[in-house]
Structure formats: structure tokens, C-alpha cells
Amino acid sequence: MIRPLEYCVDKHHIRTSIDTIDNRIVELLALRKSYIDKGKSLDDEQAEEQPPIRNLNNHYGVLAKKFNLPTEFIQSIFQEIEHYIHQDFIAKGYEQQ
Template sequence: MIRPLEYCVNKQHIHDSVDTIDNRIVELLALRKTYIGKGKSLNDEQNGEQNIIRNLDSNYVLLAKRFHLPIVFIQSIFQEIENYINQDFIAKGYEQQ
């Protein structure tokens, strides 16, 4: 459970909230990967829409600014995510051959 910050009165409350946040981050990364996979499978059918999926770089800048985080930090996180997902799809492609 993510306890509202104003109700965190000890380190265990903070620890539990951070653990929940970390779990949600991983859960959302797995969900994101699933959506990207679906998008890639639709790529053949709807080739023009691939630009919509891939035109996310400018979105990272907006996200970083909205949440007051360094742009380079956010871009590097998403670059690592993309590297992982692309590596995974490349590996699966080789397995299917």
C-alpha cells in the first residue's frame, strides 16, 4: 500500500510505500512491453501507425518536465527500456526461425 506521505510516521511506512511503488513500476513495465508487442504485431497490418508508437522521444521531454525530473535521466531510462524490449523481440525472432 502506498501510504500518503503525510501519514508516514516511521521508516517502515516509508519502506512499505517504496516497495509498493517499485512493484507497480515493474508491473507497468511488463504491461508496457505487452502493449509494444501488440503494436509491433499490428505493424504489418497498419504500417503507417508505427510512427505514432515510435514518436515518443518528445513525450519523454514533456514527462520529465511535468514531474520535475532531469530530461537526460528520463530519456536514459526509456532508452534502456527500449533496448531491453528490442533485444527481447530480436531474440524471439531468432527463436522462431
């Protein structure tokens, strides 16, 4: 359970909330990967329909600013995520050409 900060009155409340947040981060990363997997399977079928790839670094920079976090930090996290996903596809033989 994520307890609102104003109701955290001891370290146990803080630890429990952080653990829940960490769990949700990992859960969302797994969900993100599922969407990427699905997107990869649709690439061949819908190649002509797809819009051009957006500038991801700029996108993550906007997200960083939105949540008042360092741009370089957020960009580096997503670079690592993308690197992991790309390596995973290579390892599974999904790399095209």
C-alpha cells in the first residue's frame, strides 16, 4: 500500500510505501515490455501505417521536467530499458534483417 506522505508517521510506513512503489515500477516495466512485444509482432503487418518514430530523448526530457526530475537521469533510465529490450529481442532471434 502506498500511504500518502502526510499519513506516514514512522519509518515502517515509508518502507512499505517504497516497497509498493518499487513493485509497481517492476510491474509496469514488465507491462511495457509486453506492449513492445505486441508492437514488434504488428510491425510487419502495419509497417506502412506506422507514424515516424518520435525523438525519444526529447520525449523523456519532457517527462523529466513534468515530474521535476533531472533530464539526464530519466533519459539514462530509458536508454537502459531500451538497451535491455533490444538485447532481449536479439537473444530471442526477433531482430529483423
